[in-house]
Amino acid sequence: MAETYVTSRETKGRKDLSYPAAPEPLAVPVYDNHAHLEIGDGDEALSLSDHLDRAAEVGVAGVVQASGDIESSRWAVAAAESDDRVLAAVAIHPNDAPVYAEEGMLDEAISVIDELAAHPRTRAIGETGLDFFRTEEHRRDPQFTSFEAHIALAKKHGIAMQIHDRDAHDAVLETLARVGAPEKTVFHCFSGDDAMARVCADAGYYLSFAGNVTFKNAQNLRDALRVTPRDRLLVETDAPFLTPMPLRGRPNAPYLIPITLRFMAAELGIDVDELAAQVAQNTLRVYGSFA
Template sequence: MSQKRSGRSGPPPAPEPLSPLIDAHTHLDACGAGDAASIRAIVDRAAAVGVQAVVTIADDLDSARWVTEAADADERVYAAVALHPTRADALTGEARTVVERLAGHPRVVAVGETGLDLYWPGKLDGCADLATQREAFAWHIDLAKRTGKPLMIHNREADAEILDVLAAEGAPDTVIFHCFSSGPEMARTCVDAGWLLSLSGTVSFKNARDLRQAAALIPAGQLLVETDAPFLTPHPFRGAPNEPYCLPYTVRALAEILGRPAEDLAEETTSTAARAYGLASCCP
């Protein structure tokens, strides 16, 4: 939704290139993309620093239509479709029909972002309550199973509730926790279940001690990296507008936390993303 502002208003400078990378979760429409030219400009900036592909994510019905068109507009763009849990009230019968149709598109590589959000109810006008979110989450789980595509989960302050729904409904073959922000206990549970954990710029934040401990528990083959742009710009640019080209900053911060070469993390996370999303041809 929103991120803490530091007073920065301009975009971060381009990082040193790091290749190969896949941005496993971004929002190109919220980054200002509209037509094919603006989509191409954003992914060109990303490609210049080693980000070879991006997965742009829907959070409402209009966005679901848009991301699918964006994926058709540029071969480096893929899409995921769903209604964000805070917008679960809008998952009418007609909306389900549209999302299900779009989920079958060959360049839609995941069902998401869906899940549960216990932070915004009561703070955000029109935010769906927990019961409505759970019903929508269960429907998206079923859709992921029926389409055979990964389930991309939004989890905000809802660890126990997310695990409860996944246990009750049965998890799809591939589950991705986008912008994983929980601590070591939740990380161990997800890793043991074989789920994928995607880390964003939050891992670089100074107050993210529990998340850094969790990051150390994620093995190769279960780690993804993302920007969640235009949100969650990594330190030291927190509060500035984020874009897929900023991904190398996050990967280098994570490499420092883990004591590993950034180049190794880039290779590993790209291989995992290509496998999870079925992008075998995108990143030679």
């Protein structure tokens, strides 16, 4: 089941759909904190085992498989059952919450997530949160309902929560403060600035940086990276999206994590092995052991 892809990424307008060559392996293994390996991409989609084997060859020891709907959440749990290099995160994505609500299925969908969250290989609720970029204002109420329900599920099951926050920084932070955040709260693909990073750090949240930290127009992310406490840093691909420079536009995969990690180390002015060891420690603190 875990080898079957749920969907494929849109390829229209993309020039080079080949997977890049593998980067130099890391000496200290790390983990991809957030990926969508059920999404086929590129000239020829990689299987789950292909992804994990390529990652292992460059020092990426495991992947947290994130979800956005019922189907992908079930796939994530099946993937985590089939390979101990995978842990599952299950959720209804904020952009899907209004769709489920309009079909009268949001409560049912959240109940399914509740059931999947009880699985021992499920270590996070995610990705959940708020997205004011793709969802019109008149359809946002279900996002708040879903977000608060997911917060409650993370607390109920004693697992982490991965937040999707797009153009909704203030509303996400307000909701977490009002409802009370889970003990281990991760801002997936952090998109704020240094001021927001300080607020998140003060609240004890984790900040996960993806390949877009390498983009020329992402100075806000680099500023945020520099002020984030080292024990709150995570790294991710958000594969197949956000491929780091100079490979932007080509398929992304967990085996490309070393590119982003090395960029982060250079920005911070620290040794790559030192950063890798810290990020690995942080990841295991948030999600527990992969074995």
